[in-house]
Amino acid sequence: MKKLLLKSASAESEIYIERGMLENAPALCAGRFPGRRAHIVTDSNVAPLFLKKITELFEGAGFSASSSVLEAGETSKNLNSVSRLYEDFSKARLTRADLAVALGGGVIGDTAGFAAATYLRGINLCQIPTTLLAQVDSSVGGKCGVDLKQGKNLVGAFYQPHIVVIDPDVLKTLPEKFFCDGMAEVIKYGFIADGDILNSLSAELSGEALLDIIFRCVEIKRNIVEKDERDLSVRMLLNFGHTIGHAIEKLGSYAKFSHGQSVALGMKAALKAGIALNVTKKDSLALLNDLLRRYGLNTDTPYKASEIAEAVSSDKKIFSKTISFILIRTPGEALIYNLSLQSLEQLIYEIFREDF
Numbered sequence: 001m002k003k004l005l006l007k008s009a010s011a012e013s014e015i016y017i018e019r020g021m022l023e024n025a026p027a028l029c030a031g032r033f034p035g036r037r038a039h040i041v042t043d044s045n046v047a048p049l050f051l052k053k054i055t056e057l058f059e060g061a062g063f064s065a066s067s068s069v070l071e072a073g074e075t076s077k078n079l080n081s082v083s084r085l086y087e088d089f090s091k092a093r094l095t096r097a098d099l100a101v102a103l104g105g106g107v108i109g110d111t112a113g114f115a116a117a118t119y120l121r122g123i124n125l126c127q128i129p130t131t132l133l134a135q136v137d138s139s140v141g142g143k144c145g146v147d148l149k150q151g152k153n154l155v156g157a158f159y160q161p162h163i164v165v166i167d168p169d170v171l172k173t174l175p176e177k178f179f180c181d182g183m184a185e186v187i188k189y190g191f192i193a194d195g196d197i198l199n200s201l202s203a204e205l206s207g208e209a210l211l212d213i214i215f216r217c218v219e220i221k222r223n224i225v226e227k228d229e230r231d232l233s234v235r236m237l238l239n240f241g242h243t244i245g246h247a248i249e250k251l252g253s254y255a256k257f258s259h260g261q262s263v264a265l266g267m268k269a270a271l272k273a274g275i276a277l278n279v280t281k282k283d284s285l286a287l288l289n290d291l292l293r294r295y296g297l298n299t300d301t302p303y304k305a306s307e308i309a310e311a312v313s314s315d316k317k318i319f320s321k322t323i324s325f326i327l328i329r330t331p332g333e334a335l336i337y338n339l340s341l342q343s344l345e346q347l348i349y350e351i352f353r354e355d356f
Ligand code: GLY
Pocket: 137, 138, 140, 141, 143, 231, 235, 238, 239
């Protein structure tokens, strides 16, 4: 069994990564937490696949198990869902000794994580990610939160899950497009920290190869979060592709382009920006395009430079006039490049031309 410990100023996260690991999650929780009530939070896509099984496993491990099923999709990532979870936690009579279990992708991890972080000022939290994107990125590192109508992720917390159980075999139930979406984040890890990941990405990944790739991505994230839990320095590298990616996601009303697809286009834009600034090696772009195509990710955007520039500058998370933009020197090596919003807008006009 592969295990990583993430030790931050606020808590210690135990991260288990192994095929078939889902079955062991309740026993791990029974060993770590004193309480015997487990409330499982999941969504309408995941519930038919795993809720019955996981409930029985928690009951078998001595828990009294209850659950909430949210509507699948980004529109559930809001304060109404959090409020509903508080009610359900309360009905389940959870105490701080008990636990919330987030069983799902990024939306469930973020929403249930935030509810767990704030209910009774913090109850125990187990993350069981069921998408590749959540397994390699969002379930680890403690960022959780929900969207406001003013923008994405505007309310949230840093709250480390006490246990994360990553079972690559649950990904077999995923439609292909979700898998490809997660590959964008895998490619991100390769570009920011480990060029070898990029070399190991064949079109068909065996179960063991995928396990190794997930482990390596989580290990990179663990190392970064241990240095900078609060996103003040090196953690910003994880935002490679996200500044312009978020703008593309927003322009498509969070429906036309998935998060991974948007990040894929954002990474391409960031490489082009780096080449224009003489920071990025030119052949990085061909490598990225090749990898994106290999996983069915689009390399073209229908948006004009003016639309993207407007969406970037109206991002409610950009409160200052300076942006920490993430550039790549060479695959495996990233840097934080501070530039003014105005310079970024100019770069966007240079990047998003006919030949993007
Ligand atoms: N998903 C980026 C981070 O956790 O910082």
